[in-house]
Amino acid sequence: MTFLDCVFACLVAPLELLFEVIFFFSYKFSNHVGLSIVALSLVVNLLLLPLYFQADKIEKEQKEKKKRMKKWTDHIKKTFKGNERVMMLQTYNRINDYKVTDVFKESISLFLQIPFFIAAYRFLSGMKLLQGISMGPIRDLGSPDGLIKLGTLSLNFLPIFMTLINIAAGFVYSEKGQIKDKIKLILVALVFLVLLYDSPSGLVFYWTLNNLFSLGKNIVSKLRQHSNEEAKEEKTSESSKKPGMDMGMIFLSGAVLAIATGLWIPSDVVSQNPLEMINWFISDPYDPALYMVSSFLNAVGLFLIWIPLFLYIMRNKMASIASYIMASAAFVCVMNYFVFNKNFGLLSEKLIYENPMRYKISDTVLNLLADIAVIAVCVFVVNRFSKYVKVFLVVTIVAISTIFFLNVRLIESLLADFSYEYANTAEDVMVPLSTEGQNVVVIMMDRMMAQYLPYVFNERPDVAKQFDGFTYYPNTASFGLYTNHASPAVFGGYDYTPEELNARSDELLVDKHNESLRVLPTIFADNGWEVTVGDPTYANYQWIADTGIYDNDERIHAYNMSGVFNSSSELFVEVGEDFENRLNRNLFCYGFMKSMPYFCQSALYASGSYTQIDNYFGRDTQIGNVIDSLTEHTQIGIYETYYSNYLALAALSDVVEIRQDDQNCFFMFSSGVTHDACLLQEPEYMPAELVNNTEFDEAHKDRFIVDGVELHIDKNCPALTYANYQTNVAACIELGKFFDYLRENDLYDNTRIIIVADHGNLQQEFDDMMIKDWNFSAQAVNPILMVKDFNSTDFSTSYEFMTNADTPYLALLGLVENPVNPFTQNPIRSDKSGEMHIYVSNEKSTVTNNGTRFEDPDEVWISVKDNIFEDDNWDFYEYKG
Incomplete structure (x- = not known):
């Protein structure tokens, strides 16, 4: 795993998962790709709206500070030279509480957009569900729109429209700004035009909606700014006293969540049978414990970077409740897995249970009451004895880290003499x-x-x-x-x-x-x-x-x-990469799902797809074996372990x-x-990428x-009985x-x-x-x-x-x-x-x-x-x- 891969896993992958979850449930509810893209844009922008407002505020404060300092800064630069000028500028900057790194505050909104842009680009440009889907005049959301026809020349309308909206939003935002600010905004808009011009129209449609939302936000912000000018001046001295936020509590809680969902729970899975978790479908199989690197980096990105960053930027409004939220989430997470962990038969190497995930109502209520009780205790103790809560969080970190290291030790002992290759061809x-x-x-x-x-x-x-x-x-x-x-x-x-x-x-x-x-x-x-x-x-x-x-x-x-005959099937040529991507993604998803209350788990599990859209909705069939527990007659994907055994028998x-x-x-x-059950296409009883035996x-x-x-x-379980029989x-x-x-x-x-x-x-x-x-x-x-x-x-x-x-x-x-x-x-x-x-x-x-x-x-x-x-x-x- 390269350094850039690690950065991506921390900063981009958690956002991509967020996009996928939002789109998954939007599409499952609406069954309409266009509406799901609208819902994705709306939800993401509403979630980020407070963040962007705060970022805009920081940018404006920084620009106003630079504007106030400009007169004397220019004077110092004009009057003094050499070391004397450097010392004078440093002293003046220190008096005004200005640091060299503060220059980045002027572009904080842009910096925030970069990981979100990459996440959206990867998610929507790679989504097979968009392919062949029309929306209004757009024939295929999986391809550039080509709506403008000039003879034999075909131009894409959406990227151009998106750019115009982007420029308009920027001009509204920098209404009284300097000319260089406007030039910068135009250049950024043109960069986005170049990057997205040949992208799938579904992705450009999403980004156009974002720009429309940004334009509306900037207009509303301007109106609010003018109407509240006097009130703002009266409250300046009061607002300058920013409420404190217990970042120690937030990071300790985030560490518990990151270690639990990224290391502890995944290591429990891998240690159950590390040999089964080895990806035999790639040319160079390796230690399955390394999959936990990705799961941990995803968890670190979510719980130790993005959530603390959000809380810090929103500290004026979140300071009073942030500690309660994070501490409660940490202890609820640990309790849900340690006390309420429930299995549903054998768990395959693709983290799919043998039986559908179904909880009794009584169990769900009991789990919910226990979670509420833990939250109530956390709120009380954090309010009265926050010092002791931090100590307990440290103890929890040590405890679950110890379990993780013991699991890794077990994994390595089980793989100590393993050669990662078959004994023969x-x-x-x-x-x-x-x-x-x-x-x-x-x-x-x-x-x-x-x-x-x-x-x-x-x-x-x-x-x-x-x-x-x-x-x-x-x-x-x-x-x-x-x-x-x-x-x-x-x-x-x-x-x-x-x-x-x-x-x-x-x-x-x-x-x-x-x-x-x-x-x-x-x-x-x-x-x-x-x-x-x-x-x-x-x-x-x-x-x-x-x-x-x-x-x-x-x-x-x-x-x-079993396994040595896989090369006889074209199916296994691409399966290795898909298997790799699935485990790198889903180990963290499994850990996150298992840390949630019962009433959330089945939805996040999503029949073993963990809200992976193309897998669940049948567009990615190279890997899967997701049996639809509602119909018991359909299945997406081929169960590779079964197919390996099948090829050996054949x-x-x-x-x-x-x-x-x-x-x-x-x-x-x-x-x-006959052991690794999956549905087969009837009446031939053959493995198939898409099984539908309903008729x-x-x-x-x-x-x-x-x-x-x-x-x-x-x-008992119809889907499993059909699979066993077939x-x-x-x-x-x-x-x-x-x-x-x-x-x-x-x-x-x-x-x-x-x-x-x-x-x-x-x-x-x-x-x-x-x-x-x-x-x-x-x-x-x-x-x-x-x-x-x-x-x-x-x-x-x-x-x-x-x-x-x-x-x-x-x-x-x-x-x-x-x-x-x-x-x-x-x-x-x-x-x-x-x-x-x-x-x-x-x-x-x-x-x-x-x-x-x-x-x-x-x-x-x-x-x-x-x-x-x-x-x-x-x-x-x-x-x-």
Whole structure:
């Protein structure tokens, strides 16, 4: 980040965000671009009106002082020379309280306009929403107007009109000014003409409105000046006594706000999973903690530059309340995040929640009352004990700064051994499968729902045919709600359930997790099989699988797959820059939003767009995944993480190396396609930059009732349910294509395929899966399990009780005699004669849940046996581990 970038982030970016927020809500209310530009100009000018009045006053006072001093200044310059003249001028200036820097006060209005001009220019000239929008005679607000036609010559009317208004406003302002002042105003107006002549007409229209407002302000100011001339003289001595302003209180409060919104809250987000926040879509990924530089500079600009500057210039009118406002804002900010912080499911790397942001009325009222109480206490204490308030502000700064530094330390520790690159390229990935030998393929589809399958096959019979030979086990349980609890048992079997992992309390969870990922590859390799692994889940507890866990065994070939195929899609060419801009902008927006009262948060969150106009209103589709929670049928943008996983799954057919020999081959692959939910364009179920399934969903409502059992779309979060369902359909479509490829190349009949998931979801979409008297659905621990054995035909369903820990047993069945776990020396088994003990906890992050045991003060252990669909088979389990 260059010095100019830092200056921009401090001075211009906060203003650009202000413009965007005003325009966003204006357009959302009016649905008219022209009216929104008018509203933007009006609101900004009204906000700045007191500031400009004060700036004009300072300028006039300075000019009057120079005018009074001019006679003696000219006399000194004429009479004295050399050092004597310098000393005389310095003495005279000191007597009149005039400093060399006071010359800048004469142009304070111009200096104020520069950052506002840059912010407006960047905001409106880059807004895609303006493109193609007409207003009156202007055909396209996103292009120069070209309204004046002189034969073949086309001139832009708005910049010329804007310049005339600008000159008129300047002449009114400097009615009795010197000729050089008028020349300066004309030159400034001409500079603006040159700068804006070829700009989008929407931007010039905005600036023309500003100049009209300025002209009106100057006329009113002149009228007020003439009518109040005598009153002004009478009050001169009184007004010269400017009320004091506690700038110490203001800057300490501003520091709390800047550190909280720019560092503390953003660092909480990044530290949750720094690997996920890495921008893999640029050529040179870097430490995601550096995004906090932008968020902090934005916060510094708002809370330590612009707001204090505004308060200082307005000190005559704001002195009595400024301290109350800033101190109250600081303490309310800290309390709202520290006490009332509420999450809405998983937060993606683009700071978009998995579920819509909706607060209960009771929660909103409680939060508002708490904020009012804090404000009341602040006003009282600031009024009586301002010294102690400053001390408490300093303590708060130290406290939240300490949390920030601890978060940064955590981030750096998690990234300490990270190389910021994949272990391989797409060209390196090679999965050997044999036509003459036997193949075993285990595909772990993260969070793929077992109960969705009948609905998928009912809607897509063509896909159902591709799963010929599979046996579907709907009566399947997992051992946890989330990947870090439940996936070890998938790969390693019953030695790696949460209960068994906790029993080995002298070993780190990450080591036991890595061990589970090595069980099947090691057994197959020991028996002479060619072994390949793709994207081993949470390997080394890294978001991007650390394939180095297999480095000690050269017989195992492990690859990164999700992400390495991104270059095959043109979409990812521009995504990196968009991702960068989004995080640099939205980390501060997230921090600011989280510091606000509940009733403001949803509006500022704006479905994950954080009032970014082109993203929310569908003009910027390169990055997004903003699901419209009001319609649940539309989505703006493609979820890049999903698309990376999708491309990896779709590439399976491309990476297979067909061996024409009798070598046995084993392939274990993990996919997040069914985990990173987003809407897909129906009926193709393909990622699309603009998704609109309104008509299709309305016409196919009946697809969610199969054999009298309804998949409740609208029971919990419709948008998320649609997204989950659609990503499951897409997964089945891509798996079906892979199976067809195997058939076409004589690889299907001699291949055993296991499709399994680590867990289900918490949506509660099926009535028959709700446990009586519990607010819990068996769907949460009901993963997909399908097995196609060698030479099997026809699709079948078995209601035999299974768990996903049966996967190793099923993979090895009949291939390895009496298989034994090479690390625990326990037999690979499938014994479900007793109860299965399930760990229920929301401590899902490997960042915080990485000790030697799964431990959570709010954890619950439950048990199930025989049939997950029978309430009587469920019970609470008293864990004594």
